[in-house]
Amino acid sequence: MHLLITGGAGFIGSHVVRHFVKRYPAYTITNLDSLTYAGNLGNLRDVEHLVNYRFVKGDITDQAFIDRLFLENRFDGVIHLAAESHVDRSIASPVEFVMTNVLGTVNLLNAARRVWDGCFEGKRFYHISTDEVYGSLGSEGIFTERTPYDPHSPYSASKAASDHFVRAWHDTYGLPVVISNCSNNYGPYQFPEKLIPLFINNIRLKKPLPVYGKGENVRDWLWVIDHASAIDVIFHKGKNGDTYNIGGHNEWKNIDLIGLLCDIMDRKLQREPGESSSLITHVADRAGHDLRYAIDSSKLQEELGWSPSIRFEEGLEKTVEWYLGNQDWLEQVTSGAYLDYYGKMYGSPSSGD
Numbered sequence: 001m002h003l004l005i006t007g008g009a010g011f012i013g014s015h016v017v018r019h020f021v022k023r024y025p026a027y028t029i030t031n032l033d034s035l036t037y038a039g040n041l042g043n044l045r046d047v048e049h050l051v052n053y054r055f056v057k058g059d060i061t062d063q064a065f066i067d068r069l070f071l072e073n074r075f076d077g078v079i080h081l082a083a084e085s086h087v088d089r090s091i092a093s094p095v096e097f098v099m100t101n102v103l104g105t106v107n108l109l110n111a112a113r114r115v116w117d118g119c120f121e122g123k124r125f126y127h128i129s130t131d132e133v134y135g136s137l138g139s140e141g142i143f144t145e146r147t148p149y150d151p152h153s154p155y156s157a158s159k160a161a162s163d164h165f166v167r168a169w170h171d172t173y174g175l176p177v178v179i180s181n182c183s184n185n186y187g188p189y190q191f192p193e194k195l196i197p198l199f200i201n202n203i204r205l206k207k208p209l210p211v212y213g214k215g216e217n218v219r220d221w222l223w224v225i226d227h228a229s230a231i232d233v234i235f236h237k238g239k240n241g242d243t244y245n246i247g248g249h250n251e252w253k254n255i256d257l258i259g260l261l262c263d264i265m266d267r268k269l270q271r272e273p274g275e276s277s278s279l280i281t282h283v284a285d286r287a288g289h290d291l292r293y294a295i296d297s298s299k300l301q302e303e304l305g306w307s308p309s310i311r312f313e314e315g316l317e318k319t320v321e322w323y324l325g326n327q328d329w330l331e332q333v334t335s336g337a338y339l340d341y342y343g344k345m346y347g348s349p350s351s352g353d
C-alpha cells in the first residue's frame with residue numbers, strides 16, 4: 001500500500017503520519033506539504049528516519065505538479081488534510097482559503113481520478129473535514145451526518161465547498177471516497193494561534209489571555225491522537241461514499257475550559273492559585289462567531305467500533321505537560337526559527353521537488 005497523506009507537517013497531519021508509519025510498517029507513507037507557516041517538519045523528527053516514510057514539498061494548488069506526483073507514484077490511497085485551518089486568518093484573507101481548501105482539493109480529486117482511470121478496486125480518497133460545515137447550534141441539539149450544511153466563516157464555507165466537491169467526484173465519476181467531520185482537536189504540536197496552545201504560551205509568558213466576547217461559546221474537544229485513531233478506522237473500514245462524524249461528547253464553554261487550563265497551569269508552574277486567571281482579558285468578539293458545536297459520533301462508534309481513549313481533564317493535563325516540556329518547540333514556532341528547518345534538512349526550499 002502506498003499512501004499519500006497531505007498536510008502531514010501540520011498539527012493533526014503529523015499525528016496521522018506518526019500513527020500510520022509506526023502502525024503499518026509495510027505501507028509506504030508519502031507526506032506532501034507545502035510548509036506554510038503552519039507546517040513544521042520539526043513535528044515529525046521522531047519518525048522522519050523510518051524507511052517507510054518520505055517527505056515531498058509541494059503545493060496542492062499546483063495542478064501540474066500534483067498530476068506528475070500521482071503519475072510517478074501510483075498511490076493506492078489518499079488521506080487529505082492539507083488546508084488553511086484558522087478561522088481568524090480566513091476572516092482576514094479569505095482567498096487563500098478558497099485556493100487551498102477548494103481548488104487544492106479539486107486538484108487532488110482530478111489527479112486521483114485520472115491516474116486510477118476507472119480501476120478503483122482497492123483505492124480510496126479520504127477527505128478530512130470539520131464540524132464547522134454544519135454551522136452553529138443554539139443551546140439544544142447536536143450535529144449528525146444528516147445535519148444540513150450551514151457554514152458561516154470563510155474557513156467553514158471553504159471546507160463545506162470541498163466536501164461537496166468530494167461527493168460530486170464520487171457521484172459523477174465513481175471515485176471511491178470517504179469523508180469525516182471532526183470537532184475541535186487539542187494536544188501536542190498545535191500551532192499557538194488556536195485557543196489552547198495560545199493560552200498555554202501566554203500564561204507561560206504572563207501575557208494577557210484574549211477571550212472573545214463573554215467566552216460563552218461552546219466547543220466539543222477531542223484529543224488529537226484519538227482523531228488519528230478514528231482516521232485509521234475510517235480509512236480501513238469506512239463505507240465507500242459515506243460520511244462519519246468524529247467527536248468525544250465533550251462540550252466546554254470557552255470560559256470554563258480557560259478556568260480549568262488556568263488552574264492546571266498555576267499548579268504546574270507552582271504559581272499562586274488565581275494568578276493565571278488574572279490574565280483573562282475580554283476582547284471584541286470574532287465576527288460571525290459560531291455559538292456552539294456538538295457532534296454526534298454514534299455512527300462511527302456503533303458501525304466501526306471506534307471510541308475516544310481519554311477524558312478531557314486528563315488530556316488537557318497531558319497537553320500542558322507536553323508544551324511545558326517542549327518550550328524550545330514553542331520558542332521555535334513563535335520566533336519563526338522552525339521555518340529554517342526545511343533548508344537545513346533538505347537543502348534550499350523549492351516547490352514541487
Ligand code: NAD
Nearest residue numbers: 007009010011012034035036038039059060082083085185
Ligand atoms: P494545520 O493548519 O495545523 O496544518 C495544515 C497543514 O497543511 C500545514 O502543514 C500546511 O503547511 C499544509 N498546507 C497548507 N496549505 C497547503 C497547500 N496549498 N499545499 C500543501 N500543503 C498545504 O491544520 P490542522 O489543524 O492540522 O488541520 C488539518 C485538517 O483537519 C484540515 O483539513 C482541517 O480543516 C481539519 N480539521 C481540523 C480541526 C482542528 O481542530 N484543528 C478539526 C476538524 C478538522
Ligand code: TDX
Nearest residue numbers: 085086087130132183184193194195210211212217254
Ligand atoms: O484568542 C482566542 N480567543 C478566543 O476566545 C482564540 C484563538 C479563540 N477563542 C475562541 C474562539 C472559539 O470559540 O475559542 C474557541 C476556539 O477557537 P479556535 O481555537 O480558533 O478554534 P475554532 O474557531 O473553534 O476552530 C477549530 O476547530 C474546528 C479549528 O481551528 C478548525 O480548523 C477546526 O475545523
